[in-house]
Amino acid sequence: MSLIHEQLRAKFNIVLSRYPVDQKQSAVIPLLHLLQEDLGGHITLEGQREVADFLGIPVAKVHEVVTFYTMLSEKPRGKNHLLVCRTLPCALSGCESVINAIHTKLNVKPGEVTLDGKFSYEEVECLAQCHLGPVLQVRDQVHGNLTPESAIQLIDKLGK
Amino acid sequence: MTDFQKYLTKNFDNPAALTLDGYVASGGYVALKKALGMQPVEIIDLVKAANLRGRGGAGFPAGVKWGFLAKTDGPKYLCVNADEGEPGTFKDGPLMEYDPHQLIEGVAIACFALGIHSAYIYIRGEFYNSIRAVERAVQDCYKKGVLGKGVLGTSFALDIAVHPGAGAYICGEETGLLSSLEGKKGMPKLKPPFPAVKGLWGCPTIVNNVETLACVPHIINVGADAWNALGCEKNGGTKLYCVSGHVVKPGYYELPHSTTLRQLIYDVCGGTKPGRTLKAVVPGGSSSPILLPEEIDVRMDFDSLGKIGTMLGSAAVIVMDDSVSMVRALHNLLHFYSHESCGQCTPCREGTHWLHVILERIVNGQGKIEDLDRIQDICGNMVGNTICVLADAAVLPTQSYIKKFRPEFEQYIRAGKRVSLLGGLIETVPVGAH
Ligand SMILES: Cc1cc2nc3c(=O)[nH]c(=O)nc-3n(C[C@H](O)[C@H](O)[C@H](O)COP(=O)(O)O)c2cc1C
Ligand code: SF4
Ligand code: FES
Numbered sequence: 209m210s211l212i213h214e215q216l217r218a219k220f221n222i223v224l225s226r227y228p229v230d231q232k233q234s235a236v237i238p239l240l241h242l243l244q245e246d247l248g249g250h251i252t253l254e255g256q257r258e259v260a261d262f263l264g265i266p267v268a269k270v271h272e273v274v275t276f277y278t279m280l281s282e283k284p285r286g287k288n289h290l291l292v293c294r295t296l297p298c299a300l301s302g303c304e305s306v307i308n309a310i311h312t313k314l315n316v317k318p319g320e321v322t323l324d325g326k327f328s329y330e331e332v333e334c335l336a337q338c339h340l341g342p343v344l345q346v347r348d349q350v351h352g353n354l355t356p357e358s359a360i361q362l363i364d365k366l367g368k
Numbered sequence: 369m370t371d372f373q374k375y376l377t378k379n380f381d382n383p384a385a386l387t388l389d390g391y392v393a394s395g396g397y398v399a400l401k402k403a404l405g406m407q408p409v410e411i412i413d414l415v416k417a418a419n420l421r422g423r424g425g426a427g428f429p430a431g432v433k434w435g436f437l438a439k440t441d442g443p444k445y446l447c448v449n450a451d452e453g454e455p456g457t458f459k460d461g462p463l464m465e466y467d468p469h470q471l472i473e474g475v476a477i478a479c480f481a482l483g484i485h486s487a488y489i490y491i492r493g494e495f496y497n498s499i500r501a502v503e504r505a506v507q508d509c510y511k512k513g514v515l516g517k518g519v520l521g522t523s524f525a526l527d528i529a530v531h532p533g534a535g536a537y538i539c540g541e542e543t544g545l546l547s548s549l550e551g552k553k554g555m556p557k558l559k560p561p562f563p564a565v566k567g568l569w570g571c572p573t574i575v576n577n578v579e580t581l582a583c584v585p586h587i588i589n590v591g592a593d594a595w596n597a598l599g600c601e602k603n604g605g606t607k608l609y610c611v612s613g614h615v616v617k618p619g620y621y622e623l624p625h626s627t628t629l630r631q632l633i634y635d636v637c638g639g640t641k642p643g644r645t646l647k648a649v650v651p652g653g654s655s656s657p658i659l660l661p662e663e664i665d666v667r668m669d670f671d672s673l674g675k676i677g678t679m680l681g682s683a684a685v686i687v688m689d690d691s692v693s694m695v696r697a698l699h700n701l702l703h704f705y706s707h708e709s710c711g712q713c714t715p716c717r718e719g720t721h722w723l724h725v726i727l728e729r730i731v732n733g734q735g736k737i738e739d740l741d742r743i744q745d746i747c748g749n750m751v752g753n754t755i756c757v758l759a760d761a762a763v764l765p766t767q768s769y770i771k772k773f774r775p776e777f778e779q780y781i782r783a784g785k786r787v788s789l790l791g792g793l794i795e796t797v798p799v800g801a802h
Contacts, residue, residue: 226529228443231569233551237534241493269551276553277534279493291494295455296654296700297612297686299789333537333704334455335494338612338684339619348496 211258216246220262232263236273239263240280249285278332286321286328288366292344295334301341302355307331309356310344313363326367375586375598375606376579377622379467386501388508391469397514399585403477404522411481415584417592419604424449424540424577425653425681427670430584436564437482438572445573446479446487447549447563448581451533451540453492455654455704456684459608459620460578464491464498467582468505472528474581476519477588479526482574486527490545493533503530537708541756542575544710555710556756579608599625603669607683611637614644614689629664633687644689648772652681654701655761657768678768694773695780696789698766699727705762716759719750723766732797735781740770 212220219242220235227234239259244251251274260267274280292307311318314327321328337343340352344359351362384390391397403411416431437444448471452460464471475487491499506528509515517525531549538544539554546568548554567573583605587595596604603625609632610620616638623636629651633639640646646661651668657678659666666672670680688697706720723746726739747767750759770777780787786795 226531228569231550234531234549236551237493237548238532241532241534265551272553273534273551277493277536279533279535294700295704296697297456299697299700300613300686300688300692302790304789332535333707334453334457336452336458336461336492338456338458338610338686341612341618345494348500 211243211247211252211255212262216242233265233269236263236265236270237277237280240270240274244280249287249289250281250283252282278330283319284321287326288328288346290327290329290344290346290363291332291335292329293333293335293337293342294331295338297334297338298341298343301353303342305356306342306344306354306359309359310363313360324367327363372623374622376463376470376582376608377467377620379470380462385467385469386505388469388505388512388514391467391505395589396469396585397473397520399588400473400476400480400514401520403480403588404520404524408481408483411477411588414592415481415587418587418595419592419599419602420580420583420587420595421603421670422577423579423583423608423683424542424575425454425655427680430576430580433564433576434478434482434574436562437574438565440572443486443569443571444482444484445568445571446475446482446484447542447545447568447573447575448475448487448489448578449540449542449545449575450489450491450495450498450578451545452495452578452682453537453540454682454684455701456610456612456650456686457653457682458610458612459683461492461495461498462620463578463582463608464495465501468498468502469509470582470585471502471578472505472509472514474584475528476515476526477584478574478576478581480519480524484574485525486529488529488531488549488568490531490533490539490549493535499530499532506530536710537704538710538756538758541758544756545575546573553710555712556758558755600667600669600672602671607668609668610682610684611687612684613687614640614691615687616641623668625669627668629659629666629668629685632668632685633664637687640687640689644691646687647690647692648688648694650684650686650688650765652679653684654686654704655764656681657764658772660772691790691792693780693787693789693792694769694776695727696731696787698769699724699731700789701765702727702762705758709758709762713754713759715750715753716762719746719759720762722746723762730777730781731786733784733786735784737778737781739781740774740777743770 223238256270260270342354343352379385385394420430421427536554539548541556543557544554563573599605607625612618649659673680702724706724709716709720711717747763
């Protein structure tokens with residue numbers, strides 16, 4: 209059974225139509241985003257193979273893209289994947305204590321998933337929301353002006 | 369400064385402008401209509417005369433860059449750089465999220481002036497809201513004849529597509545961006561050839577920042593003289609400044625290009641927090657050399673900052689008060705650069721790595737005074753020896769932090785203790801540090 213089911217294939221075809229017919233490889237990042245979302249947060253080797261076949265390119269080219277970009281992952285992620293900013297402007301606003309609180313609360317290392325599968329987190333570089341620092345992002349939601357307490361409240365809320 | 373007329377951000381409090389009809393009601397697409405009745409070369413000359421400087425970091429005159437686009441009968445492209453990733457910068461996101469049509473109008477005018485029929489907007493992958501807003505606006509435009517086979521009823525055809533990134537600072541560098549748009553790793557390429565000659569899929573390509581293109585409709589509307597009058601010599605128009613760090617009111621502010629750094633920090637952002645004093649300011653994104661409090665009476669335009677040995681870059685002002693350890697601040701940035709180096713060039717890959725390692729050692733209280741000279745040597749081997757200027761972007765702040773705060777670095781090393789970034793507290797060295 210194909211991972212690129214009918215509905216996903218329809219979306220893939222819309223994306224593909226944006227590029228010249230002889231430049232299909234250009235679609236690889238948008239397609240991988242769609243597949244990763246469909247697979248619940250990470251891209252399996254099987255998925256990479258299918259995207260490669262869909263585009264008619266070697267799987268190695270898909271693989272090197274998956275490993276180069278931080279938003280694409282081969283490893284499973286938690287249902288809520290927290291991107292916590294660590295760069296200077298957020299650090300000036302006190303993100304270190306927020307990161308420590310998240311680490312203690314979730315009790316896993318960056319990149320690992322909590323036992324219940326609900327959370328993983330990653331320290332990332334500037335999320336371009338520096339005036340709201342300390343900042344974390346969960347999918348399309350940006351949470352700013354965090355304190356250790358408010359970060360923990362947020363995790364409690366997301367975990368419900 | 370508060371009664372100043374806004375251009376780029378005038379629709380930010382007007383959610384109706386997210387729709388095509390609402391944008392038109394706010395005076396939108398009048399400039400495009402006007403431009404479609406002009407000669408392409410007239411538009412390019414107007415943008416040149418308006419002294420529109422590229423807002424992505426280098427400040428290169430947009431009209432001059434447009435003039436470099438190679439003539440060809442084959443395809444050529446416009447790529448919008450919306451990868452916003454320079455630490456401290458957060459202006460392109462709001463420009464797309466709150467007024468997507470302003471960008472589309474700028475893109476359409478630029479494409480008409482350049483005879484381009486296909487544009488890609490490369491948006492940072494984490495910007496879900498911007499991607500959504502621009503995609504919706506683009507679809508609206510196709511439905512109502514602003515984009516597609518005949519733009520606003522003329523014979524000019526234009527397609528615009530949104531392309532998401534996936535997390536890599538280096539894709540903000542224009543040739544890295546093009547590699548990424550071709551579906552590859554975001555590796556920069558050696559210039560020349562410049563993208564204007566050989567860019568996307570080997571075709572002539574113009575890469576411009578979001579804010580640069582967002583200025584274009586206003587230039588068409590008000591004309592070169594009025595646009596110049598909003599700014600200062602050779603720096604036309606208004607400018608979006610991003611202020612983060614230790615001020616009372618951090619945020620993005622649209623102001624005349626002639627605003628000084630002191631006005632920005634004290635009059636606009638309310639100065640440092642009560643009880644604190646200013647220690648240092650990064651004027652133009654993390655890659656720009658740092659300034660001391662006595663250096664902030666400088667105009668925030670590309671040339672004035674250049675004259676005092678730093679740069680406007682992406683206009684990202686990072687303010688640090690007297691609670692900050694400059695050693696820790698530099699260490700934080702070197703982590704960034706060593707993480708973001710794409711690794712193609714040995715001097716950059718190795719240089720950023722070793723700078724970070726040495727700073728880590730100093731931070732943990734195990735540094736030596738000689739390390740400061742070692743850092744200089746490493747820096748000397750990095751500049752000018754690489755494919756793109758990320759290596760320089762790591763070296764410039766490194767050299768300036770150490771030059772301007774040398775006694776603090778020496779004192780930190782002599783004390784031999786790990787001190788917190790803020791507040792001067794002694795910390796324990798994390799397990800596993802050397
Ligand atoms: C390491 C690096 C990162 C960059 N990041 C960005 C970015 O995020 N956004 C941007 O517009 N320009 C960025 N630039 C500048 C681009 O290479 C390019 O100069 C710019 O997009 C040109 O547009 P402009 O002329 O309108 O400024 C970066 C440059 C370098 C060297
Ligand atoms: S200078 Fe650094 S980031 Fe730029 S191409 Fe070379 S290795 Fe990559
Ligand atoms: S430094 Fe955290 S969002 Fe920019």
